[in-house]
Amino acid sequence: MTDSRPDTEAAYDAWAWLYDRTLGPAYRDRKMAFLERALLSELPPSAHVLDLCCGTGQMIAPMAAHGFAVTGIDLSADMLRHAALNVPQAVLKQGDARDFTLDRPVAGAVCASASLNHIPGLDDLERVFRSVHAALEDGGIFVFDINHPAQMTRHWLGQPAAGEIAADYAWMITPRYDPASATGAFRVDMYRRPDGASSTGPALWRKLLSRPLMRWRRMALLADFARRHPDWDHRGEDYPIHGHDLAGVRERLEAAGFDVRMETFSGKGAVDADNAACFIARKRPAASAMEAAE
Known part of the structure; x- marks a missing residue:
């Protein structure tokens, strides 16, 4: 998360408990193969790595x-509080990307999970x-993923896209572009079950709902969750995003001193x-960077 406004910081604080249980592990599982191929396999053992927007x-x-x-x-x-519990050996710093x-x-x-879409321009x-260039050794590698305008135009249609119903919490994400x-x-609707509040049903029913073939039913129930469970705590947050032109992203990386490829x-x-x-951006050695600027 990157925007420096206090209200945005508070919004991400409100989402941390849910992200730690759900989307954080899911994003990791989907993206580790890319990270290992594009970055980790290129680094010497015990190298120092930065996770930006961690x-x-x-x-x-x-x-x-x-x-x-x-x-x-x-x-x-x-x-960061959750990160300290998950990885106590890491060095963690609060700051703006x-x-x-x-x-x-x-x-x-690395800057994963399309975090840079939150940067406004x-x-x-x-x-x-x-800032990343200054933090890297000569020849160091910076990798990140980003959602781009063509992709968001096709898929971010203001319809519920993902969500889960658990025993004590539920959530739904609705992206628009x-x-x-x-x-x-993307709007995140978060629900937490207070003591004594109504149940979401038997565990077997929730397990069935989690299956891919039941996605349509799960999303319909989530869209109607607030009405069906008015006794649950509910918080909804909108997280603004920006569609960065991919050619522009490449140009800015090159201007900052990187050699770039995209995949x-x-x-x-x-x-x-x-x-x-x-x-996948590699920091040019100082001499090469000066030559490119001339």
């Missing part, structure tokens, strides 16, 4: 298990890139409306 530390844990020393940065204090410094350089950096995005303004948001998570096929864009 959230609750879900990506840090497997990196630490591989023997890497990891520093995590996030703006949300509550996200656009303006941070490290005590010593890192060999690699290419100028601010370049600030992120320059406006191509004309290149802005949007899909699988490393196969083209980045298109059905695939997020994954950037």
Whole structure:
């Protein structure tokens, strides 16, 4: 999470408990193969790695298990509180992705789960890139994934897209995107069951609902959850996002001093409306960077 406004920080603090249980582990499981291929396999053993916008530390844990020393940065204090419990050996710092410094350089950096879509424009995005560039050793690698305009135009249609119904909590995400303004948001509706509140049904029913073939039924129940469970605590938050032109992202990376390539998570096929864009950027040595600027 990156926006420095206090209200945005509080919004992410409110989501930390849910993210730690649900989306954090899910994102890690989907993206670790890419991270291992694009970054970790390129680093020497015990290298120092930066996890920028680290959230609750879900990506840090497997990196630490591989023997890497990891520093995590996030703006949300509550996200970092969970990260400290998940990965006590990591160094954790509260800060803005656009303006941070490290005590010593890192060999690699990652910013996962489309966190950079929260950056409001290419100028601010370049600030992120320059901060990462300053934190990296010469030849260091920076990898990140980003949702792009063609992808969001096709899929972010203001309809519930994901969610879960558990015994003591439920959640639903509804993404929307406006191509004309290149802005949007994903809304997270979070429900927690107070003592004595109504049940969501037997455990077997919830297990059936979690199956892919029952997605339509699960999403229908979540869309109607507030009416069906008025005695549950409910909080809804909108998290603004920005659609960054991929050519512009590449240009800003190059201007910040990186050599760049782009691919899909699988490393196969083209980045298109059905695939997020994954950037792999290598910091140019100082001499090369000066030559490129001339």
